[in-house]
Amino acid sequence: MFEMTIFFLFTIGFVIYFLYRVNKRFSSDYEELELKRIIPFLEEKGGNHLSHLILLQDKDVYWAQDGRVLIAYKKIGNKLVVLGDPIGEESSIQAAIREFNKYSRSIGLTPVFYQISPRFMHHYHDTGYRFLKLGEVAIVNLDKFSLEGKQGAKLRTRLNKFTRNSYTFKVMNPPYSNDLLSELKVISDSWLGDQKEKGFSVVSFSEEYVSYFPIALLSDPEGNIVAFATLANDYKKNMTIDLMRKSSDSPHGTMDVLFIHIFKWAKERGYQHCSLGMAPLAHVGDSPFSFKKEKLARVAFLHGNSFYKFKGLKEFKSKFACTWEPKYLAYKKSFLPNVIIQLLLLINSQPHQKYVIDKIKYLFKKAG
CATH class of the missing domain: 3.40.630.30 (Gcn5-related N-acetyltransferase (GNAT))
Structure with a gap:
């Protein structure tokens, strides 16, 4: 029994060491391979208010419509959470949303789009998504x-x-x-x-x-x-x-x-414009005609300042902002509190570089 325990611990230690060495040796090659495609794509097609966060290298990228549209996402639980709207040719956005929806379903996961803009909401609506207002982005007209x-x-x-x-x-x-x-x-x-x-x-x-x-x-x-x-x-x-x-x-x-x-x-x-980023829950649920779920979010905005500086963040950005652009969560029919919890876990998780397992896949691919 003692020998089996020692063997087990040695095996685990070897695997951890191997993964570390693979990560250290091939991380730069892997990231360079990804960015050599992503950066020229953004330069040609243009990005959005969140596209620079792809350079954090903590997300996966799905190339839709034969590479004409880029979708950055991350998996948590049974969800694939997309950061912002798809990026690429506007004529291909609707088809890209449907393609990613089909892809997610094919692997048994549910797609969620986080911080989408009003510009493409009709495409999400026609693909069966529901909406929750998340807040508004503060924009300075220079x-x-x-x-x-x-x-x-x-x-x-x-x-x-x-x-x-x-x-x-x-x-x-x-x-x-x-x-x-x-x-x-x-x-x-x-x-x-x-x-x-x-x-x-x-x-x-x-x-x-x-x-x-x-x-x-x-x-x-x-x-x-x-x-x-x-x-x-x-x-x-x-x-x-x-x-x-x-x-x-x-x-x-x-x-x-x-x-x-x-x-x-x-x-x-x-x-022409300078974005100061999103003020979470800004102008959410402050209308008498707002949905109940957004009115509940409004309570968090008014009374949850000890947990997150909602009001302080909005007040700071209001000193400069000329306009406010609403951002929404697009989600499929599901228990919304679970979706919110998964999003909070995702945002509050420790940031890290591309997954080691992805780099191992790249190693085998490079080895032929």
């Missing part, structure tokens, strides 16, 4: 954004104070030095504190991920970085302030000033 007048007085005063105190702003482009990446990691860890990184639809820090994007930096008079943000885009004329972090001892108003500088920088470079 042509209209201004600090002039009474409305911009507080932000204008804050910006002037930082300028007088010799805080500086700049945007850097990759590649980045190890020293800079290490400094950003320290700031990110300071911002996180005891919190854990989230995943799927929420960006997380990794040196590999931030190295894909321009980085906006706000520095103090001594040249020390106090806040930064990665600047993603949809390969059109729209930008997203993506990962944003500040040091725990940064002065009050730091993120306001960083954002103002980013808006000016983006406008000078021809961007």
Whole structure:
């Protein structure tokens, strides 16, 4: 019995070591293979407000309609959860939704689309999906954004104070030095504190991920970085302030000033809009005609601030947003609380790179 136990433990240890070595040896090759197809596709077809999160490499990609449409998704439980709308030729979107629906059913799983836009809702509706409003994305119209007048007085005063105190702003482009990446990691860890990184639809820090994007930096008079943000885009004329972090001892108003500088920088470079990401539960259930399930969500928005800063997040983004774009959950007939729980587990799961098992498949494929 003792010998069998030792043999079992040795076997498990060997498998873990093997998987680690495979992961370490072939991860860069695997990711490069994927991105060599994904990035040119996004550059040609254009992305959306979430397409940059594909570069986190924590999702699978389904190529629909003979490669004309990209669908990024992740499995949890009995669901395949798609991040945002399918990306690609607009004339192929409806067929791609139906194709992915058929694919999911063929492997015994249920498709769910998370943060879809109103633009394609009729396609989901015609494929049998139901809807739940999740919140709204805050969008800054860069042509209209201004600090002039009474409305911009507080932000204008804050910006002037930082300028007088010799805080500086700049945007850097990759590649980045190890020293800079290490400094950003320290700031990110300071911002996180005891919190854990989230995943799927929420960006997380990794040196590999931030190295894909321009980085906006706000520095103090001594040249020390106090806040930064990665600047993603949809390969059109729209930008997203993506990962944003500040040091725990940064002065009050730091993120306001960083954002103002980013808006000016983006406008000078021809961007039309800047997305600040979704404010969960914003303007959900606040109409007397809202569905009961959305009115329940409204209660969470009003009274759940100790669990998640719903109101605070919306108030912060409202200082800048010109328009709000609603986002929805498209789901098949099922017990909605179960779907919500699975989504929360997915978003709060630890982010990681592409699955080791996928890399093993790639190893065998490469070996022929």
